[in-house]
Amino acid sequence: MATITYRHPDGSTTVLDVPSGSNVMRGALANGVDGIEGECGGDGICATCHVYIEQCPVAFPPVDENEDELLDCTASPRRDNSRLSCQLPITDELSTLVVLLPEKQV
């Protein structure tokens, strides 16, 4: 399980405990967190679960070719710390994570 802090563009935050085996997108969707659309349900095809990673103590799987292509199409600008949150698994090693949500997803 990991404690994930979702920082909204307006400065507010949502803090959630998300179980291992889930991912950063699913954690947000399942709890109705605004700011992550996840239109494709995590299939890695829609680029609407974009986040900026602000603090992360463990290394996530690297950006693959598909995610790289999608990150070039996000509605808010891509930065060095941009990821698709459906590609960020929650593992037992991950204890805390802070992500900033972009201004828009669509």
Next chain:
Amino acid sequence: MAGSPIVIVGAGQGGMQAAASLRDAGFDGPVTLVGAEPQPPYDRPPLSKQYLNGEVDAAALALRTPAFYQNQDIDLRVDTRVAGIDRANAAVVLDSGARLPYERLILATGSIPRRLPVPGADHPGVLVLRTLAQARVLRDRLAAPRRVVVIGAGFTGLEVAAAARSAGHEVTVIEALDRVLARAVSVPVSEHVTRLHRGRGVDIRFGRQVEAIEGEADGPLRAVRLAGGESVPADLVVVGIGVVPDTALAAEAGLAVANGVVVDAYLRTSDPAIHAIGDCALFPSPFADDPLRLESVQNAVDQAKCAAEFIAKDGLAARPYSAVPWFWTDQYSDKLQIAGITTGHDRTELAGDPEQGRFSVHCFRGERLVGVESINRPAEHIKARRQLAAAGTLAGAV
């Protein structure tokens, strides 16, 4: 409309989204979400993909946590069947006899798999895939080596074929038409998907009519018999010959029903107190000449949002439903995405390289781009959606 109860019948992706979006839009009256299935709303697309191949389990499919419904004050009633709609008294009548009064009703009843009208189709070895319960049965049956026959080369049938073949089963696909996904995609995409399956060892047979399914009454299946005498040995048959909209409640209540519950541009049925959304709704679209009925997550979600906004604002400054239709399917590791409505195109332009397995087919009717089908080109798909949305807005403004 504070205090006026809203009832949503159907707790699939559309029904759940309608409930959530009513709260997002500031509606603070009672919201009741009624579903016939035993579990809370779940994600259906993985049933024929990641769930079937064991990548995800049932618990991971829940669309929202139990706490969500509680926090949002959504009265979720699972395992609850609706007997009818009493329009004269504006109430939904449950099987139990209980009545749920409504100020507004949203029908999100979805669709039902079409049954194969041949002898033997009711054998327990013949499965369909629509619900989690059905997926669970299919997954269990696939735990042992099988000769699987899939009837129908549509999206669901082919996804099942891909999952079963990847797990090492012998798979035959029987299709009545002369290509896969014939009603949904252009010829180049059909050809690519066919090559993909055949390359993995799936036996696809076109232009075949199923005559009967043979097996012991209380024992194993034997074979699928085709017109002309051909017989395909089978331990397991999966029927994927499309779905029909679940319009029974609407029809019995006297609402206008054709190939779906007929709705206007705001997704209102012939009774303005009742909306219909998702698979069951037949709606006018700026992306098609004739009314459309679509079976997709996108359609269910976007229509839910549109209907919820209309209801929460009591129709003030209402916006007609105009979302760009899009759809996706996974076949092995390939991703096929469709933006727009490509059926009825009269010309195609190819971009990319089919040999490399990465290409797009731009479909035109006359001069107008009606849709784009992409294989393993997600960026092209997103670009196409934006392009179609811009064009749709222009068309709507004229």
